[in-house]
Amino acid sequence: MQSYLKSLLEQRQQQALYRSRYVHHTAQNPLLQIAGQTYLAFCSNDYLGLAHDPQVKLALQQATEIYGVGSGASHLISGHTVAHQQLEQDLARYTQRERALLFSTGYMANLGVISALLTRHDAVFLDKLCHASLVDAALLSRAQLHRYVHNDMQNLEYLLSHSSALHKLIVTDGVFSMEGDIADLLTIVQLAKKYDAWVMVDDAHGLGVMGETGRGSLELFHLTQKEIPILMGTLGKAFGVFGAFVAGSEVLIETLIQFARSYVYTTALPPALAVATSASLAIAQVAHERRMYLHELIAYFRQCALQQQISLLPSFTPIQIVVLGDAEKAVAVSHALYQEKILVTAIRPPTVPAGTARLRITLSASHQKGQIDQLVEVLARSLLSIGAISGSSKTGILI
Numbered sequence: 001m002q003s004y005l006k007s008l009l010e011q012r013q014q015q016a017l018y019r020s021r022y023v024h025h026t027a028q029n030p031l032l033q034i035a036g037q038t039y040l041a042f043c044s045n046d047y048l049g050l051a052h053d054p055q056v057k058l059a060l061q062q063a064t065e066i067y068g069v070g071s072g073a074s075h076l077i078s079g080h081t082v083a084h085q086q087l088e089q090d091l092a093r094y095t096q097r098e099r100a101l102l103f104s105t106g107y108m109a110n111l112g113v114i115s116a117l118l119t120r121h122d123a124v125f126l127d128k129l130c131h132a133s134l135v136d137a138a139l140l141s142r143a144q145l146h147r148y149v150h151n152d153m154q155n156l157e158y159l160l161s162h163s164s165a166l167h168k169l170i171v172t173d174g175v176f177s178m179e180g181d182i183a184d185l186l187t188i189v190q191l192a193k194k195y196d197a198w199v200m201v202d203d204a205h206g207l208g209v210m211g212e213t214g215r216g217s218l219e220l221f222h223l224t225q226k227e228i229p230i231l232m233g234t235l236g237k238a239f240g241v242f243g244a245f246v247a248g249s250e251v252l253i254e255t256l257i258q259f260a261r262s263y264v265y266t267t268a269l270p271p272a273l274a275v276a277t278s279a280s281l282a283i284a285q286v287a288h289e290r291r292m293y294l295h296e297l298i299a300y301f302r303q304c305a306l307q308q309q310i311s312l313l314p315s316f317t318p319i320q321i322v323v324l325g326d327a328e329k330a331v332a333v334s335h336a337l338y339q340e341k342i343l344v345t346a347i348r349p350p351t352v353p354a355g356t357a358r359l360r361i362t363l364s365a366s367h368q369k370g371q372i373d374q375l376v377e378v379l380a381r382s383l384l385s386i387g388a389i390s391g392s393s394k395t396g397i398l399i
C-alpha cells in the first residue's frame with residue numbers, strides 16, 4: 001500500500017495538483033496569523049463576517065452552559081433538542097417554507113436528499129459545474145446521471161426531452177462556488193414544468209448574501225417553494241457557524257426524516273451550535289448594511305481590476321474568479337501573492353475542469369476598501385510577471 005500511495009502522491013505533485021493546508025492561529029477575519037506573520041486573506045466564505053460576531057459567540061457560550069457540548073446521539077435517538085427544533089423553525093421562516101430540516105454538513109444534506117428521493121428508475125440532471133457533493137449524491141442514488149453544459153438551458157432541455165425516467169430531478173447550485181455566476185433559475189423552472197421534473201437548488205453561496213433580505217438566489221428571481229420545491233443551504237458560510245439544512249414542504253421534510261440515511265445515521269449537531277446559528281440568522285436577516293457594503297466592495301473590486309486589465313469571469317457575487325488555465329500558472333500566482341502576504345487560493349482540477357485552473361477571490365463585509373486596493377495592486381504585478389496580462393492590451397477582458 002505504501003508504495004502505491006506514494007506513487008499517487010508523486011503523480012499529484014508532478015501535475016501541480018498537490019494540496020497542502022495553511023495552519024493559522026486566528027478567528028475568521030481578513031487578517032490571518034500564519035507562523036508569526038500577518039496575511040491578508042481573500043479565501044473565506046464568511047461573507048458577512050458573522051463567524052466572529054460577538055452576539056453569536058455569546059449565544060454559543062451561554063448555550064454550552066445549558067446543553068454542554070456534544071449532542072450525544074442522532075436526531076432520531078436522543079440527540080434532538082429544543083435548540084435544534086427552534087433553529088429548524090427559524091430556517092423555515094427565513095426561507096419562507098413550510099419546514100426545514102437540519103443536517104450536520106452541506107455535503108451530507110446533498111447526499112441525503114438525492115439518495116432519499118431517487119432510485120435507479122429515475123434520472124437526475126446536474127449542471128456540469130455543480131458542487132462535488134451533488135455529483136457524489138447523484139452517483140449514490142443510482143439514478144441515471146445527466147450532466148448538462150454549464151447554465152446551457154438548450155442542452156438541459158435536450159436531455160430532459162430524451163429521458164423516459166419515472167421521476168426527473170434537476171439539480172443546480174444557486175451561486176456557482178467556483179465561478180461566482182448564478183443559475184438561470186427562471187428557465188430551469190419553466191423546463192421543469194414542461195417536462196414534469198422536480199427542482200433542487202443548493203444555495204450554499206447565495207443565502208445570506210444575495211437578495212434584498214439575504215434569502216439568496218431564489219429571492220433574486222422571486223421564486224417560492226412552489227417552483228423550487230427543494231432548497232438546500234449551508235450554515236458554515238455566510239451564516240458563519242456550521243451545518244446545513246433542507247427546506248421545503250411538510251411531506252418532503254417527513255420523507256427525509258424517514259429515508260435520508262445521512263440524516264438518520266449520524267450524530268446530531270451540538271445543540272449550542274444550533275443556538276448560535278439562530279442568533280446568526282437573526283442578524284443576517286436584518287444585515288442590510290453589511291450586504292450593501294459587501295456589494296459595494298464587489299463593484300469596487302471589479303472596477304479596480306478592470307483598470308489594471310485583470311480579466312475576471314462575469315460575477316456580481318462575492319466570488320470573483322481569475323481564470324489562468326494551467327495549474328502551474330495558478331499555483332505560481334497564488335505563491336507570488338503569498339510572498340507578498342496575501343492569501344488567495346489556487347483552485348485546480350478536479351475541483352474545476354482541466355485547463356481552467358484559477359484564482360478564487362472571495363470578498364467579505366469585513367474587508368476594507370484599502371485592502372482591496374492592496375490586493376489588486378499585488379495581483380496586477382504578479383499577473384504581469386507571469387505574462388498573464390500584457391500591461392497594455394485590452395484583449396481578453398471578460399467583464
Ligand SMILES: *Cc1c(COP(=O)(O)O)cnc(C)c1O
Pocket residue numbers: 104105106107108110131133173177202204205234235236243244
Ligand atoms: C460548501 C458547499 C457545500 C458543502 O457544505 P458543507 O457544510 O461545507 O459540507 C455544498 N454545496 C456547495 C455549493 C458548497 O459550496
